Amino acid sequence: IVIPVLLLTPVLVYFGFKTEFDSDLHNINFMEPDVREEASHTFGLLNSDSTVSVFVTCTGSNMESALRKYEESSQISNRLMHENLICKVSGIGNFLPSQQLQNQKIEMWNNFLRNRRDTIIGAVRSLKNKYNFAESYLDYLNKEIEPLEVEDFRYLIENALGNYIHQDSTGMAIVTILKVRPDDSDRVVEAFGGLGDDVSVYDERIVSRSLTGLLNDNFNYVLFTAGLIVFVFLWISFGNIELSLISFVPLTVSWFWILGIMYLGGIRFNIVNIILATFIFGQGDDYAVFMTEGLMYEYSRGKKVLASFKNSVAVSALIMFVGIGSLILAGHPAMHSLGIVVIIGMFSVVVSAFIFPPLLFNFLTKKNGVCRQVPYSLRNILFSIYDYFCFGFGCIFVYIRSLFISDAIVSKRRFHRFTQICAKVFFKIVPVRLRFHNDFGETFAKPSVIVANHSSFFDVLALLSYNPNLLFITNERQQRNPLYGKFLQKADNYAVSDGYDSLAEKLRSLVDSGFSIVIFPEGTRSADGKIHRFHQGAFQLARNLGLEILPVVIHGAGHCYAKNEVILRHSKIDIFFEKRIATDSDLLSDTVLETARNIRHYFLDLYEKRRQECVDFDYAKARVMERFMYKGADIIHTVSKELDNRRESIMNKPVADTAIFGDTCYGADALLFRFLHPEARVVVEGNDE
Numbered sequence: 001i002v003i004p005v006l007l008l009t010p011v012l013v014y015f016g017f018k019t020e021f022d023s024d025l026h027n028i029n030f031m032e033p034d035v036r037e038e039a040s041h042t043f044g045l046l047n048s049d050s051t052v053s054v055f056v057t058c059t060g061s062n063m064e065s066a067l068r069k070y071e072e073s074s075q076i077s078n079r080l081m082h083e084n085l086i087c088k089v090s091g092i093g094n095f096l097p098s099q100q101l102q103n104q105k106i107e108m109w110n111n112f113l114r115n116r117r118d119t120i121i122g123a124v125r126s127l128k129n130k131y132n133f134a135e136s137y138l139d140y141l142n143k144e145i146e147p148l149e150v151e152d153f154r155y156l157i158e159n160a161l162g163n164y165i166h167q168d169s170t171g172m173a174i175v176t177i178l179k180v181r182p183d184d185s186d187r188v189v190e191a192f193g194g195l196g197d198d199v200s201v202y203d204e205r206i207v208s209r210s211l212t213g214l215l216n217d218n219f220n221y222v223l224f225t226a227g228l229i230v231f232v233f234l235w236i237s238f239g240n241i242e243l244s245l246i247s248f249v250p251l252t253v254s255w256f257w258i259l260g261i262m263y264l265g266g267i268r269f270n271i272v273n274i275i276l277a278t279f280i281f282g283q284g285d286d287y288a289v290f291m292t293e294g295l296m297y298e299y300s301r302g303k304k305v306l307a308s309f310k311n312s313v314a315v316s317a318l319i320m321f322v323g324i325g326s327l328i329l330a331g332h333p334a335m336h337s338l339g340i341v342v343i344i345g346m347f348s349v350v351v352s353a354f355i356f357p358p359l360l361f362n363f364l365t366k367k368n369g370v371c372r373q374v375p376y377s378l379r380n381i382l383f384s385i386y387d388y389f390c391f392g393f394g395c396i397f398v399y400i401r402s403l404f405i406s407d408a409i410v411s412k413r414r415f416h417r418f419t420q421i422c423a424k425v426f427f428k429i430v431p432v433r434l435r436f437h438n439d440f441g442e443t444f445a446k447p448s449v450i451v452a453n454h455s456s457f458f459d460v461l462a463l464l465s466y467n468p469n470l471l472f473i474t475n476e477r478q479q480r481n482p483l484y485g486k487f488l489q490k491a492d493n494y495a496v497s498d499g500y501d502s503l504a505e506k507l508r509s510l511v512d513s514g515f516s517i518v519i520f521p522e523g524t525r526s527a528d529g530k531i532h533r534f535h536q537g538a539f540q541l542a543r544n545l546g547l548e549i550l551p552v553v554i555h556g557a558g559h560c561y562a563k564n565e566v567i568l569r570h571s572k573i574d575i576f577f578e579k580r581i582a583t584d585s586d587l588l589s590d591t592v593l594e595t596a597r598n599i600r601h602y603f604l605d606l607y608e609k610r611r612q613e614c615v616d617f618d619y620a621k622a623r624v625m626e627r628f629m630y631k632g633a634d635i636i637h638t639v640s641k642e643l644d645n646r647r648e649s650i651m652n653k654p655v656a657d658t659a660i661f662g663d664t665c666y667g668a669d670a671l672l673f674r675f676l677h678p679e680a681r682v683v684v685e686g687n688d689e
Contacts, residue, residue: 012260284349455558
């Protein structure tokens, strides 16, 4: 199930960014159909499926100024009605004209009567008998018409127009409601743009959008802030950033799972169910932390308890799933949405808690199901990425320079000098500390065959950074490496598969020019840091070329970059240039095989001597504490304190064939003693976990 989840997660993250927020509050309202119909008929404020409401509000310090602005807006409304952009207008209509409009109408009437009064009077009198007109009707034609005051419209305002007229201490406001199609809303709002500040026009959706948008933005801020606070407290609680990330990653992944599933299911957040998301976030936090603690307990105690931790999480999620998830059966839209979010959310946080903490924790602490001797750390992972980038860039740079090598020895020396500078720069910019020890004043002025123990790829770079006049004999696989194989060949670094007799002839002229030859007689990197059998090739080549043998002891490189590992560790590398073995030394026997054996035994003594110089109590303690990295802050504190308290007893403990330790300190004292004395057999007695 892990692989499908890992493949599905990027897909859900992609779709998660497309999840929408439903800002229409009507979609979470619940009304019986007859109640909704009555409300729509009475107030005309509820949207139908095909129109939205646009509100036009005209304000003024008094009724007259507000009515004048309303009449300006009415002209625009009438034009938009003729253009079919407005479906319906609800407002005061023409029932409440301003004093200004009344005077205009009266003036128009007076102008009309001025030249037509006698004609109208004669026509009315001729028809009064036919239509039974009263003679008094003609008095209206001679009456002086005066505009009506607001008080004259009071009955109309109170009984018919009151929903559209509002008054407070700041002035008057007249509201007109325009029903428009959603696609035409923006054009309608823009049409009123030139009426000034006294006229405000807005789509009703702006109100709900502003409210829900504010809630959504604040929710995102709160969620981000809460996540940051949770991470900080996890870091403080665990005392380890890796464990904090192991607990925090499921929260992030589950959130994107929720968003992605909701988008694919056509489900949107709303003002109600988004609040519940914080609760789900908290539940996911609890589950992830609980799973991480179970993993730590198994790792530190060796007891299989993770299954019971999973069962506890499953039971808790099931209660939540049934208790609130049952709201999916509710008829109320808001309650129904809560049930959907709980079901999706609880499913996501449980799956994430079950999969990602074990996956990440086991990646850091295990390899092929077996605990790593030294677990990975985030610092070392980032360091490794940076180191690989620097190394890859340097190889490209060196390869370009190798294209300009000629057969002249001067050109070869310049290229080797260039590679030395690159190696020095590499160790300057990566956090690996090199320490060279040249107790015998080695100058490399006289060529030799350099034999060194080999436990890391850094062995080559370290030697190369010290002296440019070195040629390396490598295996065929290194020669074929696509990153650096080509310039290895161009720089006269030959493969051992060429045969040492053939190599002697190829290298003779270079040796005569002052180059020394570096060979790792073990033939491959040592995975356990021990000195393994020496092959005969290096000593055969030294005999064929008549060269002295220069032993070089390298300590710490294997811990920094171990064989079969891709993650590097912060460490220091010590390189010791030992005294040369002359061509007439007693170590050189009549047979190459015997010579290889003699020098290996000699080299073992050299290595043990240098190891004791490098490995003190502090170095060994640091190596021990690396292995307790993910066993909990309490255990780490206890172990560190106990080791410091037992410093003298550990350092003064006699080295015998078997060193016996008690069941305290989680075995850390025994492990530290083993680092100090790898030749000793260490036994821990007791039942300490």
